[in-house]
Amino acid sequence: MTTAQALVAFLAAQRVERDGREVPFFAGVWGIFGHGNVAGIGQVLQEVGHLRFYFARNEQAMVHIAAAFAKATRRLRTFACTSSIGPGATNMVTGAAAATINRLPVLLLPGDIFARRNVGPVLQQLESPWSQDVSVNDCFKPVSRYWDRINRPDQLPSALLEAMRVLTSPADTGAVTLALPQDVQAEAWDYPEARFEPRTWHIPRPAPEEALLARAAEWIRERRRPLLIAGGGVLASEAEEALREFVERTGIPVAETQAGKGALPSDHPHNLGAIGVTGTLAANRIAHEADLVIAVGTTLDDFTTASKTLFPHPDVRFINLNIAPHDAHKHAGLPVVADAKIALEALARRLEGFRVEPEYAQRVAELKEAWEAEVERLVSERHGPPMAQAEVIGIVNAFVRPEDVVVGAAGSLPGDLHKLWRVRQPGTYHVEYGYSCMGYEIPSGLGVKMADPNRDVYVMIGDGSYLMMPSEITTSIQEGYKLTVVLFDNHGYSSIGGLSESLGLGRFGTQHRYRNPATGELDGEVLPIDFVANAASLGAHAVRARTREELWQALEEARRQDRTTVIVVEVDGATRVPGYEAWWDVPVAEVSEMPGVQRARAEYEQNRAKERWFL
Ligand SMILES: Cc1ncc(C[n+]2csc(CCOP(=O)(O)OP(=O)(O)O)c2C)c(N)n1
Ligand SMILES: [Mg+2]
Numbered sequence: 001m002t003t004a005q006a007l008v009a010f011l012a013a014q015r016v017e018r019d020g021r022e023v024p025f026f027a028g029v030w031g032i033f034g035h036g037n038v039a040g041i042g043q044v045l046q047e048v049g050h051l052r053f054y055f056a057r058n059e060q061a062m063v064h065i066a067a068a069f070a071k072a073t074r075r076l077r078t079f080a081c082t083s084s085i086g087p088g089a090t091n092m093v094t095g096a097a098a099a100t101i102n103r104l105p106v107l108l109l110p111g112d113i114f115a116r117r118n119v120g121p122v123l124q125q126l127e128s129p130w131s132q133d134v135s136v137n138d139c140f141k142p143v144s145r146y147w148d149r150i151n152r153p154d155q156l157p158s159a160l161l162e163a164m165r166v167l168t169s170p171a172d173t174g175a176v177t178l179a180l181p182q183d184v185q186a187e188a189w190d191y192p193e194a195r196f197e198p199r200t201w202h203i204p205r206p207a208p209e210e211a212l213l214a215r216a217a218e219w220i221r222e223r224r225r226p227l228l229i230a231g232g233g234v235l236a237s238e239a240e241e242a243l244r245e246f247v248e249r250t251g252i253p254v255a256e257t258q259a260g261k262g263a264l265p266s267d268h269p270h271n272l273g274a275i276g277v278t279g280t281l282a283a284n285r286i287a288h289e290a291d292l293v294i295a296v297g298t299t300l301d302d303f304t305t306a307s308k309t310l311f312p313h314p315d316v317r318f319i320n321l322n323i324a325p326h327d328a329h330k331h332a333g334l335p336v337v338a339d340a341k342i343a344l345e346a347l348a349r350r351l352e353g354f355r356v357e358p359e360y361a362q363r364v365a366e367l368k369e370a371w372e373a374e375v376e377r378l379v380s381e382r383h384g385p386p387m388a389q390a391e392v393i394g395i396v397n398a399f400v401r402p403e404d405v406v407v408g409a410a411g412s413l414p415g416d417l418h419k420l421w422r423v424r425q426p427g428t429y430h431v432e433y434g435y436s437c438m439g440y441e442i443p444s445g446l447g448v449k450m451a452d453p454n455r456d457v458y459v460m461i462g463d464g465s466y467l468m469m470p471s472e473i474t475t476s477i478q479e480g481y482k483l484t485v486v487l488f489d490n491h492g493y494s495s496i497g498g499l500s501e502s503l504g505l506g507r508f509g510t511q512h513r514y515r516n517p518a519t520g521e522l523d524g525e526v527l528p529i530d531f532v533a534n535a536a537s538l539g540a541h542a543v544r545a546r547t548r549e550e551l552w553q554a555l556e557e558a559r560r561q562d563r564t565t566v567i568v569v570e571v572d573g574a575t576r577v578p579g580y581e582a583w584w585d586v587p588v589a590e591v592s593e594m595p596g597v598q599r600a601r602a603e604y605e606q607n608r609a610k611e612r613w614f615l
Contacts, residue, residue, distance in 0.1 A: 001188060001189070001191050002040070002043075002044070002153070002185065002186050002187060002188050003040070003150060003153040003156055003180070003184050003185050003186070003187055003188075003189070004040040004041045004043065004044045004180070004185040004186065005043075005044045005048065006153070006156055006157075006189070006191045006195070006196075007041070007044075007109070007156060007160070007178075007180075008029070008041065008044045008045065008048065008050050008051060009044075009048070009050060009195075009196045010156075010157075010160050010195055010196055011025075011026045011029075011050075011051060011080055011107070012024075012026065012050035012051050013196050013197060013198045013199060014026060014164060014198075014199055014201065015198060015199065015200040015201070016076055016077075016168055016200065016201045016202075016203055017200050017201070017202050017203065018076060018202070018203040018205070019205075019238075021076075022200060023073075023076055023077055024077070025076075025077060025078065025164075025167070025168070025201070026051060026077070026078065026079060026080055026107070027052075027069065027077050027078070027079055027450070028051050028052035028053065028054055028079055028080075029041075029045060029051050029052070029053055029054065029079060029080045029081070029082055030054045030055075030056050030062035030065060030066060030079050030080070030081045030082070031045070031053060031054070031055065031056070031062070031081065031082035031083065032055070032056060032057075032058075032059055032062070032082075032083055032084065032088055033082075033084060034083070034084025034085065034086075034088050034111070035084060035085070035111075035123065035182065036083070036084035036085030036086070036088065036089070036110075036111025036112070036124075036182045037082050037083065037084050037085075037088075037109075037111040037180070037182070037185065038084070039185075039186060040111070040180065040182060040184075040185025040186050041082045041109065041180070041185060042082075043186075045082075051080070054079070054475075054479065055475070055478065056443075056471075056472065056475050057471035057472060057474055057475055058091065058443075058469060058471045058472070059081070059083045059088050059089070059091035059092045059095070060091050060092060060094050060095045060439060060443075060469070061095070061439070061442075061443035061469060061471060061472045061475075062079075062081045062092075062095070062443070063081055063092050063094075063095020063096060063098070063099060063106055063108065063175070064095050064098065064437070064439070064440045064443035064444050064447065065079065065443045065444065065446050065447040065450075065472070065475075066078050066079035066080075066081055066095075066099070066106040066107075066447065067095065067098060067099040067102065067104040067106050067444070067447065068104075068407070068430065068432075068440075068443070068444030068445070068446075068447030068448050068451075069447035069448070069450055069451050070099075070104045070105050070106065070447075071102065071104050071236075071430065071447075071448075072405070072427070072430065072447065072448045072451035072452065073451050074235065074236055074237075074238050074427075075103075075104065075105055075170070075173065075203075075236055076203070077451075078104075078105045078106055078107065078167070079106070079107075080106075080107040080108075080109055081095075081106065081107070081108050081109065082109045082110075082111075083108075083109070083110045083111060084110075084111045084124075085110065085111040085112055085113060085122075085124050085125070085135070085136075085137075085182060086123070086124025086125070086126075086136060087124065088110070088111070089110030089111060089112075089136060089137055089140075089179075090136050090139060092108050092110060092140075093139050093140060093143060094437065094439075095108075095175075096108055096140055096143040096144060096175035096177065097143040097175075097435055097437075098432065098434070098435040098437045098440060099174055099175045100143050100144065100145060100174030100175045101174075101434040101435045102232070102259065102432060102434040102435065103173055103174055103232070103236070103324075104173065104174065105167040105168070105173045105174070105176070106174075106175050106176070107163060107167060107176050107178070108140065108144070108175055108176065108177045108178070109177075109178055109180055110137050110140070110177065110179050110180070111179075111180055111181075111182050111185070112135050112137050112149060112179040112180055112181040112182065113125045113135045113181060113182070114181055114182055114183045115151040115152070115181040115183055115184050116181075116183050117132060120132075122182075135179070137149065137177070137179040140175070140177040140179070141177075143175060144174065144175045144176060144177040145166050145172050145173065145174035145175060145176060146162055146163055146165075146166040146176045146177070147176075147177045147179075148162070148163070148177070148178050148179070149178075149179040149180075149181070150178060150179070150180055150181070150184055151181060151184060152184065153184060153187050153188065153189035153191075154189050156191075157191065157192070157195050159178055160178075160195075163176045163178060164199075164201055168201040168203055170203060170204065170236065170237070170323045170339065171323045171324045171325070172324075204339070205237070205339035205341065205342050206323065206337070206338050206339050206342070207338055207339070207342050207343075207346065208321070208336045208337070208338035208342065208343045208346055208347075209336075209337075209338075212334060212335070212336050213336065213343075213346055213347060213350055214350065215334060216294075216319045216334055216336055216347060216350075217347060217350035217351055217354075219292060219317060219319060219334065220250070220252075220292065220294070220319070220347075220351060220354065221351070221354055223291045223292035223317075224291060224356075224357060224360065225286075225289050225290050225291045225292065225313070225360060226250075226252045226290065226291070226292040226293075226294060226356065227252070227253055227254075227255060227286050227287055227290040227292070227293055227294070228243075228246075228247065228252050228253065228254045228255070228293075228294040228295075228296060229254075229255050229256075229257060229260070229275060229293060229294070229295045229296065229298055229300075229304065230243060230254050230255070230256045230257065230260035230263040230264070230296055230297070230298075231257045231259055231260040231295065231296060231297040231298025231299065231304075232257065232258075232259025232260055232297055232298070232434075233260075233296060233297015233298065233321075233322060233323060233340045234260050234263040234296055234297045234340050235259070235260065235262070235263055235297075235426065235427060236297065236340075237297065237323070237339050237340035237341045238341060239263075239296075239297075239339075239340040239341035239344055240263050240264070240426040240427075242340070242341045242344040242345045242348070243263055243264060243296070243340075243344055244264060244268070245344075245345075245348060246344045246345075246347065246348045247264070247268075247270040248270070249348055249351065249354075249355075250348070250351055250354055250355060250356065251270065251355045251356040251360075251361050251364075252270070252294070252356055253270050253271075253272050253286055253356075253364045254268075254270050254271050254272065255272045255273065255274070255275035255279065255280075255283035255286065255287065256271070256273060256274055256275060256283075257274075257275060257276070257298050257303075257304050258274075258278070258303070258414060258418055258431050258432075258433035258434075259298070259431075259433065259434065260296075260297065260298065261273075261274065261418060261421075261423060261429045261431070262423035262425075262426050262427060262428055262429035263426060264426070265423055265424055265425070265426070266421075266422040266423045266424070267372075267422065267424075269365065269368065270364070271368075272286055272364065272367065272368055272371070273371060273419065274418040274419050275287060275304055275310070276303045276304040276305065276306050276310060276582055277302070277303045277306055277307075277415070277579065277582045277583070277584040278303060278414065278415035278418040278419060278579075278582075279306075279418070279419070279580060279582050280371045280374075280419055280580060281367070281370070281371055281374065281580040281581060282364075282367035282368050282370065282371040284306070284310065284580050284581045284582050285367055285581065286363075286364065286367065287310045287311060288310065288311070288312060288313075288581070289313065290311060290313055290316060291313045291315055291316055291317070292316065292317055292318075292319065293311060293316060293317070293318045293319070293331075293333075294318075294319045294321065295318055295319070295320045295321070295322070295330075295331075295333065296321045296322070296340050296343075296344065297321065297322060297323070297340045298322075298327070299327055299330075299434070300320075300327070300330045300331060301434070302584065302585065303433065303584070306582035306583050306584065307583060307584055307585035307611055308611045308612050308613075308614070309582070309583050309607070309610040309611055309612065310582060311612065311614075312610065312612070316614075317333070317334070318330070318331040318332070318333030318334070318614065319333055319334045319336060320333040320334065320335055320336060321336045321338060321340055321343040321344065321347075322335075322336070322337065322338075322340075323337065323338065323339055323340070324337075325337050330614075331614035332614050332615050333614075375419070375420055375422070378390040378394075378419075378420060378577055379391060379393060379394025379395075379397070379420060380394065381575075382548075383572060383575055384572055385546045385547055385570065386490075386546075386569075386570040386571050386572045387546075387547070387548070387551075387569065387570075387571055387572070388571065388572055388575040389412065389413070389416055389488060389490075389571045389572075389575070389576070389577070390416060390420060390575075390577050391548070392486070392488065392551065392569050392571060393413075393416055393417060393420050393421065393460070394420065395548060395551050395552060395555075396458060396460070396486055396551075396555065397420070397421055397422055399552065399555045399556075400456065400458055401456065402424035402425045402428070403425055403428065403454070403455050404428060404455050404456040404457070404458060405427075405428045405429075405430055405448050405455050405456075405457050405458070406421055406428065406429055406430065406431075406458045406460060407430045407431070407441060407444055407445045407448055407457060407458065407459045407460065408430075408431040408432075408441060408459070408460040408461070409431065409432040409433070409436060409437055409438065409439075409440035409441050409444070409465065410436045410437060410438040410439075410440070410441075410462070410464075410465050410495075411438070411462035411464060411465055411488075411493065411494070411495045412462065412494050412495035412498070412576065413431075413460050413461070413462060413488065414431050414433050414436065415495070415577070416577045417429075417431055417460060418431065418433075419577060419580075420577065428455075430444065430448055432444065438464060438465040438468045438469075439465060439468045439469035440465075441459050441460070441461040441465055441466075441469075441485075442459055442461065442466075442469060442470060442471075442472045442473060442476075442483070442485065443469065443472040443475075444459075445457045445459035445476075445483045445485070446472055446475060446476050446479075446481055446483065449476070449481040449482070449483060450479075450481055453481065456482075456484060456559070457482075457483050457484065458483075458484050458486060459483050459484070459485040459486065460486050460488070461485060461486070461487055461488065462487075462488050462490070462493075462494070462495075463487060463488065463489040463490065463491065463492070463512070463529070463531065464492065464493045466485075466487050466531065467529070470534065470535065470538060471538075473485070473535060473538040473539065473540050473564055473566070474538045474539055476563075476564045477538075477539040477540065477563055477564055480562075480563075481564075482561065482562060482563055482564055482565070483564045483565075484555070484558040484559075484564075484565050484567070485535070485540070485564065485565065485566040485567065486567050486569060487531055487535075487566055487567065487568045487569065488569060488571045489529075489531060489568055489569065489570045489571065490570075490571050490572070490573030491511055491512050491513075491526050491527075491573065492507075492510050492511035492512045492513075492573070493510040493511070494510075494573035494576070496510050497510035497511065497573065498573075498576055499586065502600065503586065503588050503596075503597070503600045504588070504592075504594055504595070504596025504597040504598070504599060504600040505594075505596070505597070506596070509522060511523075511526075512526065512527040512529060513525065513526055513527060514527060531566070531568040532544050532566070532568050535566035535568070536566075539563070539564075540563065540564045540565060540566045541557075541558070541561050541563055541564070541565040541566070542565070542566040542567075542568065543557070543565070543566075543567055543568070544567075544568045544569075544570075545567050545568070545569050546569075546570065551567065551569060554567045555567070583607045583610070585607075585608065585611065587604070588600045588601045588604040589601065
């Protein structure tokens with residue numbers, strides 16, 4: 001067999017199992033062909049057809065599709081992605097980083113320069129004067145959890161076992177890159193038969209150490225103001241039910257990160273909603289008062305911790321339930337390294353008879369009620385046209401069915417969705433905010449749809465992100481997977497524009513405007529971008545909605561459509577959902593003649609003084 005034939009045969013034979021449920025791990029191969037893969041992997045995908053080939057339009061997009069599919073299947077399944085050498089390969093680097101940061105398994109198979117070297121430099125080769133053992137694929141090293149280059153066909157078997165070990169490890173998973181020199185893909189070797197027999201990888205649920213559990217339970221009993229933060233690990237471990245039982249038994253309130261949102265339904269009495277920079281007033285107030293934080297399956301990034309200002313209680317301590325030791329040790333917390341579901345169940349058993357004090361429960365209930373009223377106020381505001389973003393979110397939220405999935409990634413939408421979107425069923429909120437990668441939205445919508453075609457998928461996307469990567473609309477139409485894309489057109493980067501304004505920089509360079517000959521700046525008229533025509537040109541059903549009524553009708557029409565629909569809604573970038581008592585560290589120039597910058601710097605220094613070390 002050739003290296004490529006052996007590779008594809010092996011991938012087709014890999015299965016995974018968790019809790020007795022077994023599924024094939026790879027659902028297919030996404031690819032874009034060039035001279036670096038067409039005759040190698042391309043040949044076997046056509047001749048043998050072990051795995052279905054899916055043709056994408058952009059290599060970055062195909063990695064997002066695979067990662068989103070993996071997230072939606074709770075990391076039980078994924079795709080492999082094949083690219084040519086050079087630009088096709090490096091286009092995948094951004095997707096790889098997004099997958100690794102979000103701890104999602106994807107297998108990347110970039111083509112590589114000739115191992116044989118005699119005809120080099122080949123087309124698209126980056127030459128290096130200090131080594132011939134370097135190619136652009138070395139760029140994947142920092143964004144991959146496992147990286148290898150297959151320079152001889154007989155290196156493949158051991159590399160594949162390592163790749164599968166990492167992809168199926170709940171603690172180590174992320175992008176795995178196997179760089180495949182173009183000549184080696186086509187070379188044959190006598191591979192041992194055993195390599196291609198079906199193999200089932202068990203996805204483990206490691207149990208916590210009893211001594212640490214005992215200490216965690218002791219800490220919880222001692223403290224008066226505990227708060228649980230639910231991160232993406234809760235969903236990855238399918239621990240929603242365990243979480244619900246834990247909080248119902250103990251009365252401990254829950255706040256959710258972006259990746260953890262929807263671990264509990266939004267209307268659950270113990271769910272205070274979003275935490276951190278994009279958090280709710282209820283969650284952030286409780287965080288400010290917390291003397292104990294139980295962080296479950298979260299990386300505790302700066303959006304969650306409000307740049308380490310969200311937990312000012314002098315005696316605050318952290319208990320970190322996490323499958324990854326690296327995360328479990330953060331904030332000098334008690335590192336309970338374990339699967340989230342098993343750990344929550346075990347901790348609940350140790351807390352038999354414990355409940356938070358009634359006065360604390362009362363405070364949680366009051367803050368929760370006040371926040372619900374605030375959401376209602378924000379989404380039912382009548383504005384324009386153009387409508388306010390919160391209003392549009394409220395309408396879409398009211399329209400969708402409980403099982404439908406909302407998808408987003410960058411701009412002002414993730415923050416607004418984090419605060420406002422009401423989740424009715426776990427796993428229906430899919431916002432990528434580990435890498436906050438513009439361009440993730442449409443491809444990931446496709447990945448989510450492929451994971452469960454019975455759900456409708458609502459992609460919420462800004463005009464900026466749309467312009468960066470609308471290409472996979474065409475792919476969704478090719479494959480017959482319908483998406484409903486709601487495009488929020490505020491004529492530019494309202495999130496970064498707002499940030500720029502708050503830092504005294506007046507939205508410089510963040511709007512889609514003509515260069516103005518009078519000023520020499522980009523402050524001319526708004527650029528006439530016709531998003532409806534653009535989406536229609538890619539094959540979508542596309543409409544514009546100006547009012548609440550038009551939007552509702554457009555959503556109904558989209559539900560009747562059998563192909564991807566894009567609804568373009570102009571929104572007023574100036575009416576923004578406010579923040580709620582949480583700060584984000586974005587450094588402001590220490591020296592400037594601009595008065596706005598000087599003011600912002602003074603405020604910055606005050607806020608920075610609140611940042612804490614947890615040692
Ligand atoms: C690939 C990438 N480039 C740059 C950024 C920085 N960034 C974050 S949000 C944003 C603007 C997004 O604009 P749009 O999609 O229109 O959303 P809006 O801010 O208007 O809500 C930019 C440039 C990013 N997150 N990702
Ligand atoms: Mg915008």
